[in-house]
Amino acid sequence: MSIVATEKRDIRALSLPEMETALADWGEPRFRARQLYEWLWVKMVKDFDDMTNLSKELRARLKEQFTLFALFEDKVQHSADGTVKTRWITHDGHRIESVLIPVREDERYTVCVSTQVGCSLTCAFCATGRMGRKRNLESAEIFDQVTGVNAQSIEAFGRPLTNVVYMGMGEPLLTYANTMESIARLTAPPPQGLGMAARRITVSTAGIAKMIRKLADDGFRSNLALSLHAADDRKRNEIMPINESNNLAALMEALEYFYKKTKNRISYEYIAFERFNDSLEDAARLVQLCRRQFPVRVNIIEYNPIEGVVFEKSDENRLNAFAACLAREGVTVTVRRSRGKDIDAACGQLANKG
Ligand code: SF4
Known part of the structure; x- marks a missing residue:
């Protein structure tokens, strides 16, 4: 694992409504935010690439805009x-x-x-x-x-x-x-x-x-x-x-x-x-x-x-x-x-x- 200092925002600092707004701005359906939220807080994945029910494009965009500050x-x-x-x-x-x-x-x-x-x-x-x-x-x-x-x-x-x-x-x-x-x-x-x-x-x-x-x-x-x-x-x-x-x-x-x-x-x-x-x-x-x-x-x-x-x-x-x-x-x-x-x-x- 590489450790990178980054200015990107931690995705987990967003509440569910904030995720809904962010993804709606990208043209994603409303349920997408809940899927993302579940990966982050229920399944506790540590990498966007593990979010297999999100499209590749969406995962790439998430990675570009956010980071996931997991331990x-x-x-x-x-x-x-x-x-x-x-x-x-x-x-x-x-x-x-x-x-x-x-x-x-x-x-x-x-x-x-x-x-x-x-x-x-x-x-x-x-x-x-x-x-x-x-x-x-x-x-x-x-x-x-x-x-x-x-x-x-x-x-x-x-x-x-x-x-x-x-x-x-x-x-x-x-x-x-x-x-x-x-x-x-x-x-x-x-x-x-x-x-x-x-x-x-x-x-x-x-x-x-x-x-x-x-x-x-x-x-x-x-x-x-x-x-x-x-x-x-x-x-x-x-x-x-x-x-x-x-x-x-x-x-x-x-x-x-x-x-x-x-x-x-x-x-x-x-x-x-x-x-x-x-x-x-x-x-x-x-x-x-x-x-x-x-x-x-x-x-x-x-x-x-x-x-x-x-x-x-x-x-x-x-x-x-x-x-x-x-x-x-x-x-x-x-x-x-x-x-x-x-x-x-x-x-x-x-x-x-x-
Ligand atoms: S015991 Fe140690 S960790 Fe706890 S307040 Fe004092 S210095 Fe901090």
Whole structure:
């Protein structure tokens, strides 16, 4: 496959009515647009030449005027624990990653998708943040990750995806329109979309207060996860520069607003770093953040050390004591053992290495 940078418009950026108008201008009958739409969104072809019920002339004209910015599989890695990491290549030569996390006991097959090429937020513990941000992913490129990984899940485990988490490379709320458009397509009934329940989708944010409020105002129906990672501003500033402009007070107010308006599920993601945020005092501060005007659950995540980063993974005893302290105070807490470590697919490790 050759990668060509082009000024042509992506055909998948057109809605069905826009396709109808474009093809009507070329003298094509109305049903042609629906055929084209089905090739693009139901059969998910990646080349105009595969649209066999369109005439050769029409295909040539489409190719001349438009392009099809699909994702192509670049590399697939399988972890010993069943996790599958896929590296995709975009039409303009960027590489991005998605991760399939199967939990067979619970019949849960989750894909973690990327929303940007790299990330601008430079969290201190994250490999993606070190790449810088190259560009946002188009909604179709986010959707392609889900359909591609869905096919992998069916092939490997005989089961389609049950959950989608927006926790891969990038900050989903900084590419808001594309994130929302991709969710609209995931939740749209077939054949337009995958018919996935909105509650099976979780968007994870590093914490941008005004965008959390916007989600609420826009009638967002999915779950929201805040990558908290520290329960006081001093420590959070140290590892997540975004906290300097979106401190915990602002985030808590935004989450309260979000919950009041949507009643959607909120969780805090909390990576435990050895002797940085895993003491009992840290746990007590986190308990306070869980006692706000909205219910919240906490996911404590095992850290996967990254080359050149000073943070270490919390010692098992400290991590257990931390979690026990939260549970004693009535907080709903889960400890997530890291998955896909051996293929750099775990939280914070996505950086196109392998
Ligand atoms: S943790 Fe998320 S928000 Fe922070 S740099 Fe990494 S990808 Fe960006």
